[in-house]
Amino acid sequence: MPRLIYEIYKGLCYLNEQGIVHRDLKPANIFLDSNNTPKISDFGFAVKSTEAFKDINIGSPIYMSPEALLKREYGPKS
Numbered sequence: 001m002p003r004l005i006y007e008i009y010k011g012l013c014y015l016n017e018q019g020i021v022h023r024d025l026k027p028a029n030i031f032l033d034s035n036n037t038p039k040i041s042d043f044g045f046a047v048k049s050t051e052a053f054k055d056i057n058i059g060s061p062i063y064m065s066p067e068a069l070l071k072r073e074y075g076p077k078s
Contacts, residue, residue, distance in 0.1 A: 004036075004038055007037060007038050008030060008038050008040070011038065011039075011040045012025070012040070015040070016076060018048070019048050019049060019050050019076075020043075020046055020047070020048050021046060021047050021048075021049055021075070021076050022040065022043065022045070022046050023045040023046060023047065023058050023059050023068075024042060024044065024045040024046075024058070024059040024060060024063075025040070025059075025063065026059075026060050026062075026063040028042075029041050029042040045058050045059055049075070049076065050075075050076060051075060052073045052074060052075035053073070053074070053075060054071065054072070054073045054074070065078035
């Protein structure tokens with residue numbers, strides 16, 4: 001399990017380096033390939049941004065950051 005979490009973390013770091021914010025990360029959007037390597041999927045709500053933003057109803061509420069859930073300004077760190 002720790003390797004799986006670490007691999008997801010590495011994927012998120014890569015997205016962050018590219019300035020991509022997924023905005024709908026949840027277990028249903030992580031798949032395992034034939035080597036049990038996790039793959040992040042469903043970039044339908046993703047944006048390329050390094051700035052803060054405010055959107056309404058983006059993502060799945062149970063997995064949203066508190067800032068997004070409360071419709072406050074949020075950004076890549078959220």
